[in-house]
Amino acid sequence: MVPKGLLLLSPVVWQPFLPREQQDKKTSLTDFTISDVVRSGVEVPSSSIGVYAGDEECYSLYSTLFEPIMKEYHGLDKLPAHVSCLDARRLTSVIQSEAPVLSTRCRVVRNLAGYGFPAGMSREQRLEVESLLVTALEDLKGPISNWSSNQENDKYQVAAGIHRNWPEGRGIFYNDAKTFLVWVNEEDHLRIISMQKGADVKAVFDRLCRGINAINKALLRHAQTGFAFHKQYGYLSSCPTNLGTGMRASVHVSVPPAFNDVRNKCRQLGLDVRGQHGETSEAEGGMYDLSNHQRLGRTEVDLLQAVIDGINTLQSTSTRK
Known part of the structure:
Protein backbone atom coordinates (compact mmCIF):
# COMPACT_ATOMS: atom_id res chain seq x y z
CA MET A 1 0.00 0.00 0.00
CA GLY A 75 -11.33 11.89 1.26
CA LEU A 76 -12.77 8.47 0.40
CA ASP A 77 -12.37 5.12 2.15
CA LYS A 78 -13.54 3.29 -0.97
CA LEU A 79 -14.31 4.21 -4.56
CA PRO A 80 -18.03 3.91 -5.35
CA ALA A 81 -19.59 3.74 -8.79
CA HIS A 82 -19.53 7.23 -10.28
CA VAL A 83 -22.87 8.98 -10.75
CA SER A 84 -23.13 12.19 -12.78
CA CYS A 85 -25.85 14.86 -12.58
CA LEU A 86 -25.65 17.78 -15.00
CA ASP A 87 -28.99 19.43 -14.25
CA ALA A 88 -29.05 22.92 -12.70
CA ARG A 89 -32.68 22.41 -11.69
CA ARG A 90 -31.50 19.98 -9.00
CA LEU A 91 -29.81 22.75 -7.00
CA THR A 92 -31.75 23.40 -3.81
CA SER A 93 -30.46 26.90 -2.96
CA VAL A 94 -28.36 29.78 -4.27
CA ILE A 95 -25.77 32.12 -2.80
CA GLN A 96 -27.74 34.30 -0.40
CA SER A 97 -25.89 37.60 -0.63
CA GLU A 98 -24.34 38.78 -3.90
CA ALA A 99 -22.50 41.78 -2.47
CA PRO A 100 -19.16 40.12 -1.57
CA VAL A 101 -19.06 37.92 -4.72
CA LEU A 102 -17.09 39.36 -7.62
CA SER A 103 -17.53 36.50 -10.10
CA THR A 104 -18.55 32.85 -10.43
CA ARG A 105 -16.88 30.13 -12.50
CA CYS A 106 -17.47 26.42 -13.17
CA ARG A 107 -15.19 24.25 -15.24
CA VAL A 108 -14.79 20.59 -16.06
CA VAL A 109 -11.94 18.69 -17.70
CA ARG A 110 -12.50 15.97 -20.28
CA ASN A 111 -10.39 13.70 -22.49
CA LEU A 112 -11.40 11.80 -25.60
CA ALA A 113 -11.76 8.04 -25.35
CA GLY A 114 -9.18 6.15 -27.40
CA TYR A 115 -6.55 8.91 -27.54
CA GLY A 116 -3.42 9.53 -25.50
CA PHE A 117 -3.66 12.25 -22.85
CA PRO A 118 -1.42 15.36 -23.21
CA ALA A 119 1.42 13.93 -21.09
CA GLY A 120 1.64 10.83 -23.28
CA MET A 121 0.44 11.83 -26.73
CA SER A 122 2.72 12.30 -29.72
CA ARG A 123 2.77 15.44 -31.86
CA GLU A 124 0.70 13.66 -34.50
CA GLN A 125 -1.89 12.55 -31.94
CA ARG A 126 -2.14 16.08 -30.55
CA LEU A 127 -2.80 17.54 -33.99
CA GLU A 128 -5.40 14.83 -34.66
CA VAL A 129 -7.21 15.59 -31.40
CA GLU A 130 -7.07 19.31 -32.16
CA SER A 131 -8.63 18.70 -35.59
CA LEU A 132 -11.43 16.59 -34.09
CA LEU A 133 -12.20 19.18 -31.44
CA VAL A 134 -12.16 22.10 -33.87
CA THR A 135 -14.76 20.29 -35.97
CA ALA A 136 -16.90 19.51 -32.91
CA LEU A 137 -16.67 23.06 -31.55
CA GLU A 138 -17.78 24.53 -34.87
CA ASP A 139 -21.29 23.34 -33.94
CA LEU A 140 -21.22 25.81 -31.02
CA LYS A 141 -20.79 28.78 -33.40
CA GLY A 142 -17.99 30.74 -31.83
CA PRO A 143 -14.41 31.69 -32.77
CA ILE A 144 -11.36 29.58 -31.99
CA SER A 145 -8.13 31.47 -31.44
CA ASN A 146 -4.56 30.28 -31.24
CA TRP A 147 -2.93 29.99 -27.84
CA SER A 148 -0.28 32.53 -26.93
CA SER A 149 3.09 31.68 -28.44
CA ASN A 150 4.65 32.05 -24.98
CA GLN A 151 5.50 28.84 -23.17
CA GLU A 152 3.12 28.03 -20.34
CA ASN A 153 4.91 28.41 -16.99
CA ASP A 154 3.38 25.55 -14.98
CA LYS A 155 6.56 23.75 -13.94
CA TYR A 156 4.69 20.59 -12.92
CA GLN A 157 3.09 20.21 -16.35
CA VAL A 158 6.37 21.02 -18.07
CA ALA A 159 8.12 18.26 -16.10
CA ALA A 160 5.35 15.81 -17.03
CA GLY A 161 5.87 16.47 -20.75
CA ILE A 162 2.48 18.10 -21.23
CA HIS A 163 3.93 21.20 -22.91
CA ARG A 164 5.93 19.50 -25.65
CA ASN A 165 5.77 21.42 -28.98
CA TRP A 166 4.02 24.34 -27.28
CA PRO A 167 1.83 26.03 -28.53
CA GLU A 168 1.27 23.78 -31.56
CA GLY A 169 -2.00 21.86 -31.50
CA ARG A 170 -3.57 24.09 -28.84
CA GLY A 171 -6.28 26.72 -28.94
CA ILE A 172 -9.15 28.45 -27.14
CA PHE A 173 -12.82 28.53 -28.17
CA TYR A 174 -15.08 31.24 -26.74
CA ASN A 175 -18.57 32.60 -27.30
CA ASP A 176 -19.22 36.25 -28.18
CA ALA A 177 -19.99 37.18 -24.56
CA LYS A 178 -16.85 35.32 -23.38
CA THR A 179 -18.91 33.57 -20.72
CA PHE A 180 -18.23 30.12 -22.20
CA LEU A 181 -14.71 28.98 -23.12
CA VAL A 182 -12.99 25.73 -24.08
CA TRP A 183 -9.25 25.23 -23.77
CA VAL A 184 -7.95 22.61 -26.21
CA ASN A 185 -4.96 20.38 -25.40
CA GLU A 186 -3.68 22.08 -22.28
CA GLU A 187 -3.46 19.73 -19.23
CA ASP A 188 -6.34 17.72 -20.71
CA HIS A 189 -7.89 17.56 -24.18
CA LEU A 190 -10.71 19.83 -23.04
CA ARG A 191 -11.13 22.33 -20.25
CA ILE A 192 -14.73 23.51 -20.52
CA ILE A 193 -15.44 26.76 -18.65
CA SER A 194 -18.56 28.79 -17.86
CA MET A 195 -18.19 32.08 -16.00
CA GLN A 196 -19.70 35.49 -15.41
CA LYS A 197 -19.64 38.40 -12.99
CA GLY A 198 -21.78 38.20 -9.87
CA ALA A 199 -23.14 35.28 -7.87
CA ASP A 200 -25.67 33.65 -10.22
CA VAL A 201 -24.29 30.14 -9.74
CA LYS A 202 -27.32 28.48 -11.28
CA ALA A 203 -26.97 30.37 -14.58
CA VAL A 204 -23.24 29.59 -14.74
CA PHE A 205 -23.80 25.89 -14.04
CA ASP A 206 -26.71 25.63 -16.50
CA ARG A 207 -24.55 27.10 -19.28
CA LEU A 208 -21.77 24.64 -18.40
CA CYS A 209 -24.15 21.66 -18.52
CA ARG A 210 -25.56 22.67 -21.88
CA GLY A 211 -22.07 23.20 -23.28
CA ILE A 212 -20.81 19.80 -22.07
CA ASN A 213 -23.80 18.02 -23.60
CA ALA A 214 -23.46 19.91 -26.89
CA ILE A 215 -19.75 19.04 -27.19
CA ASN A 216 -20.38 15.40 -26.34
CA LYS A 217 -23.11 15.13 -29.00
CA ALA A 218 -20.89 16.84 -31.59
CA LEU A 219 -18.02 14.42 -30.86
CA LEU A 220 -20.29 11.42 -31.25
CA ARG A 221 -21.66 12.83 -34.51
CA HIS A 222 -18.42 13.97 -36.14
CA ALA A 223 -15.78 11.66 -34.65
CA GLN A 224 -17.72 8.65 -33.31
CA THR A 225 -16.05 9.05 -29.92
CA GLY A 226 -17.00 10.42 -26.51
CA PHE A 227 -15.36 11.31 -23.23
CA ALA A 228 -12.99 8.86 -21.54
CA PHE A 229 -14.89 7.36 -18.60
CA HIS A 230 -14.45 4.72 -15.88
CA LYS A 231 -17.35 3.30 -13.85
CA GLN A 232 -15.62 4.11 -10.53
CA TYR A 233 -13.12 6.86 -11.38
CA GLY A 234 -15.63 8.87 -13.42
CA TYR A 235 -14.36 11.10 -16.23
CA LEU A 236 -10.68 10.32 -16.70
CA SER A 237 -8.22 13.20 -16.41
CA SER A 238 -4.48 13.68 -16.63
CA CYS A 239 -4.22 14.46 -12.90
CA PRO A 240 -6.03 12.25 -10.36
CA THR A 241 -7.22 15.33 -8.45
CA ASN A 242 -9.67 15.94 -11.34
CA LEU A 243 -11.17 12.46 -11.54
CA GLY A 244 -14.88 11.90 -11.00
CA THR A 245 -16.78 14.97 -12.10
CA GLY A 246 -13.64 16.81 -13.24
CA MET A 247 -15.45 19.89 -11.94
CA ARG A 248 -14.12 22.88 -10.06
CA ALA A 249 -16.81 25.39 -9.09
CA SER A 250 -15.38 28.61 -7.69
CA VAL A 251 -16.31 32.12 -6.63
CA HIS A 252 -14.15 35.19 -6.17
CA VAL A 253 -15.39 36.50 -2.86
CA SER A 254 -14.46 39.39 -0.59
CA VAL A 255 -13.99 38.37 3.03
CA PRO A 256 -13.99 41.10 5.74
CA PRO A 257 -10.56 41.70 7.35
CA ALA A 258 -12.01 40.86 10.77
CA PHE A 259 -12.61 37.30 9.61
CA ASN A 260 -8.99 36.22 9.87
CA ASP A 261 -9.52 32.47 10.10
CA VAL A 262 -10.84 32.09 6.56
CA ARG A 263 -8.52 29.28 5.48
CA ASN A 264 -9.24 27.00 8.44
CA LYS A 265 -12.97 27.67 8.22
CA CYS A 266 -13.01 26.89 4.50
CA ARG A 267 -11.18 23.62 5.00
CA GLN A 268 -13.82 22.62 7.55
CA LEU A 269 -16.47 23.38 4.92
CA GLY A 270 -14.69 21.27 2.26
CA LEU A 271 -13.53 24.29 0.27
CA ASP A 272 -10.15 25.01 -1.31
CA VAL A 273 -8.75 28.50 -0.80
CA ARG A 274 -6.62 30.31 -3.39
CA GLY A 275 -5.72 33.84 -4.31
CA GLN A 276 -7.87 35.23 -7.09
CA HIS A 277 -5.09 34.78 -9.68
CA GLY A 278 -4.73 31.02 -9.39
CA GLU A 279 -3.52 28.07 -7.40
CA THR A 280 -0.24 29.48 -6.11
CA SER A 281 -1.29 33.13 -5.74
CA GLU A 282 -1.92 34.93 -2.46
CA ALA A 283 -5.14 36.70 -1.50
CA GLU A 284 -5.02 40.44 -2.16
CA GLY A 285 -7.30 42.96 -0.45
CA GLY A 286 -9.37 40.23 1.20
CA MET A 287 -10.30 38.65 -2.17
CA TYR A 288 -10.26 34.86 -2.22
CA ASP A 289 -11.00 32.16 -4.78
CA LEU A 290 -13.07 29.50 -3.00
CA SER A 291 -13.94 26.18 -4.64
CA ASN A 292 -14.82 22.54 -4.02
CA HIS A 293 -11.89 20.37 -2.97
CA GLN A 294 -13.50 17.01 -3.73
CA ARG A 295 -14.32 16.03 -7.33
CA LEU A 296 -14.70 12.26 -7.02
CA GLY A 297 -17.43 10.29 -5.22
CA ARG A 298 -20.27 12.84 -5.55
CA THR A 299 -22.30 14.29 -8.41
CA GLU A 300 -21.69 17.69 -9.99
CA VAL A 301 -24.86 19.05 -8.38
CA ASP A 302 -23.84 17.76 -4.94
CA LEU A 303 -20.41 19.38 -5.21
CA LEU A 304 -21.79 22.70 -6.43
CA GLN A 305 -24.40 22.67 -3.66
CA ALA A 306 -21.60 22.13 -1.13
CA VAL A 307 -19.85 25.24 -2.49
CA ILE A 308 -23.08 27.28 -2.28
CA ASP A 309 -23.76 26.10 1.28
CA GLY A 310 -20.15 26.74 2.27
CA ILE A 311 -20.19 30.30 0.90
CA ASN A 312 -23.48 31.02 2.69
CA THR A 313 -22.10 29.65 5.96
CA LEU A 314 -18.90 31.64 5.56
CA GLN A 315 -20.77 34.86 4.84
CA SER A 316 -23.10 34.31 7.78
CA THR A 317 -20.16 33.69 10.09
CA SER A 318 -18.23 36.72 8.87
CA THR A 319 -21.29 38.95 9.29
CA ARG A 320 -21.47 38.00 12.96
CA LYS A 321 -17.80 38.86 13.55
Missing part, protein backbone atom coordinates in the same frame (compact mmCIF):
# COMPACT_ATOMS: atom_id res chain seq x y z
CA VAL A 2 1.29 3.48 -0.87
CA PRO A 3 1.91 5.47 2.36
CA LYS A 4 -0.40 8.32 3.38
CA GLY A 5 0.90 11.76 2.41
CA LEU A 6 3.05 10.31 -0.39
CA LEU A 7 5.54 12.72 -1.94
CA LEU A 8 7.07 11.25 -5.07
CA LEU A 9 10.63 12.37 -4.52
CA SER A 10 12.39 9.47 -6.26
CA PRO A 11 11.78 5.96 -7.59
CA VAL A 12 13.00 4.67 -4.21
CA VAL A 13 9.74 5.97 -2.70
CA TRP A 14 7.25 4.28 -5.01
CA GLN A 15 9.03 1.14 -6.23
CA PRO A 16 8.56 -0.91 -3.02
CA PHE A 17 4.79 -0.39 -3.22
CA LEU A 18 4.32 -1.63 -6.78
CA PRO A 19 4.45 -5.25 -7.95
CA ARG A 20 7.48 -5.96 -10.12
CA GLU A 21 5.26 -6.73 -13.13
CA GLN A 22 3.77 -3.19 -12.94
CA GLN A 23 7.20 -1.55 -12.70
CA ASP A 24 8.29 -3.20 -15.95
CA LYS A 25 5.12 -2.58 -17.99
CA LYS A 26 3.99 0.21 -20.30
CA THR A 27 0.62 1.13 -21.73
CA SER A 28 -0.35 -0.13 -25.16
CA LEU A 29 -1.52 3.24 -26.55
CA THR A 30 1.30 5.65 -25.58
CA ASP A 31 4.01 3.35 -24.11
CA PHE A 32 3.63 5.20 -20.81
CA THR A 33 5.68 3.62 -18.00
CA ILE A 34 5.44 4.09 -14.24
CA SER A 35 8.55 6.29 -14.51
CA ASP A 36 6.63 8.52 -16.91
CA VAL A 37 3.69 8.66 -14.47
CA VAL A 38 5.84 9.96 -11.59
CA ARG A 39 8.27 12.08 -13.63
CA SER A 40 6.72 15.40 -12.58
CA GLY A 41 6.99 14.59 -8.87
CA VAL A 42 10.54 13.30 -9.25
CA GLU A 43 11.75 16.38 -11.17
CA VAL A 44 9.78 18.91 -9.07
CA PRO A 45 9.73 17.60 -5.48
CA SER A 46 7.58 20.53 -4.30
CA SER A 47 4.62 18.92 -6.08
CA SER A 48 1.96 17.75 -3.64
CA ILE A 49 0.66 15.05 -6.03
CA GLY A 50 3.40 14.52 -8.62
CA VAL A 51 1.66 12.00 -10.90
CA TYR A 52 0.07 12.31 -14.36
CA ALA A 53 -1.66 9.71 -16.50
CA GLY A 54 -0.54 9.47 -20.12
CA ASP A 55 -3.69 7.66 -21.27
CA GLU A 56 -6.75 5.81 -19.97
CA GLU A 57 -4.87 2.55 -19.39
CA CYS A 58 -2.57 4.15 -16.80
CA TYR A 59 -5.37 4.07 -14.24
CA SER A 60 -5.83 0.31 -14.56
CA LEU A 61 -2.22 -0.72 -15.18
CA TYR A 62 -0.88 1.38 -12.28
CA SER A 63 -3.94 1.26 -10.02
CA THR A 64 -1.78 0.22 -7.05
CA LEU A 65 -0.22 3.68 -7.17
CA PHE A 66 -3.21 5.75 -8.29
CA GLU A 67 -5.99 4.44 -6.05
CA PRO A 68 -4.43 5.36 -2.66
CA ILE A 69 -3.73 8.86 -4.01
CA MET A 70 -7.35 9.17 -5.22
CA LYS A 71 -8.75 8.07 -1.86
CA GLU A 72 -6.50 10.36 0.16
CA TYR A 73 -7.03 13.46 -1.98
CA HIS A 74 -10.81 13.08 -2.33
